[in-house]
Amino acid sequence: MTDRLDKILGHKGFGTRKDVRRMVRAGRVLVNGEAANDPGLHCDIDRDEICVDGEILSLEKNIYLMMNKPQNVVCANKDGLHSTVFSLLDDEYQTGFALENLHLIGRLDIDTEGLLIFTTDGKLTHRLISPKSNCPKTYFVRLEKALDENLKKEYEKKLEQGFYIPPEGNEAEFTCLSSKVEFTQKDDEVFLTIVEGKFHQVKRMFAALGNAVIYLKRVSMNGLKLDDSLECGQYRKLTAEEVELLSRDL
Missing domain, CATH: 3.30.70.580 (Pseudouridine synthase I, catalytic domain, N-terminal subdomain)
Structure with missing residues (x-):
């Protein structure tokens, strides 16, 4: 995949297109060991070596x-x-x-x-x-109320089935999709995996279950x-x- 030299250097934070063109025309940029006189030169970031002021750049297509x-x-x-x-x-x-x-x-x-x-x-x-992606996102949740064994079973069943979530402010009501809960050794802490991204979703889900979230941390997305x-x-x-x-x- 090739791209313009001035675009690549702009990508790397060397300033505006105008700034980059000045650098190139001043002879500060080498491509494969040779002075690059054309800011519009097309370079392959996977193959070509680009050097600015004596330093070889580490190139990447995206950040x-x-x-x-x-x-x-x-x-x-x-x-x-x-x-x-x-x-x-x-x-x-x-x-x-x-x-x-x-x-x-x-x-x-x-x-x-x-x-x-x-x-x-x-x-x-x-x-x-x-x-439509149903991208899984896992959250560590600390709850206001501790869960006994009966509540854990109730939560697990409802979360697996999906249930009604009332509106909040200007946000509409919805029925959440099936989600997975993992209980920890502490009765007020769980890991919850959801596949949606509604407004305040995790907080609204536990509120609908009669509990409140007092601490929330996302720990993974799509396995990362x-x-x-x-x-x-x-x-x-x-x-x-x-x-x-x-x-x-x-």
């Missing part, structure tokens, strides 16, 4: 980042009241191609922590968030698990194996 989202930040590019998850990213993701194309695969509420995926891969995003070594607010690039796992057929 894939995993963040452990903290509480009290919102999943938005800009917000007048709160910090945003995008403000936690380094400068290299605040310019050029990344600034224009980086987006989230699904969102988390301001008080919800956990796995958040940033990418420039629009096709993957569309496939994972499409209502949150890296336990990431502190809240930290992020890293996905490995090729993790991208493949995230992209697996649903």
Whole structure:
């Protein structure tokens, strides 16, 4: 797959197309060891070696980042009241191609922590968030009320069957699809796997069951698990194996 040299360098955060063209015409860019005089030169990022100011670039078609989202930040590019998850990213993701194309695969509420995926891969995003995809997402949930054995059986049965969820504010009522619950050694903590992404869905599901969520953290999406070594607010690039796992057929 080939792309224009100026687009590739913009993707890597070297500034606007105008900035990149100046760099190229100043002789600062080499392609396969030779000066690239044409900003529109088509390069194969899988085969060609691009060097800027003596440094060989690591090239990638798309950006894939995993963040452990903290509480009290919102999943938005800009917000007048709160910090945003995008403000936690380094400068290299605040310019050029990344600034224009980086987006989230699904969102988390301001008080919800956990796995958040940033990418420039629009096709993957569309496939994972499409209502028809049934992409599995697992959450760690701490509940207000502890569950005895009878309640656990009741919850498990209702969650497996799906049940009515009343409206909340401007959000419509719906009947949730079948979901899977895994109980832990603590009677007020569970793991819940759902295949939808309705507004406040996990909180609304437990509210309909007569309980309240007091802590919520997403721990996996489509089999990709949150890296336990990431502190809240930290992020890293996905490995090729993790991208493949995230992209697996649903």
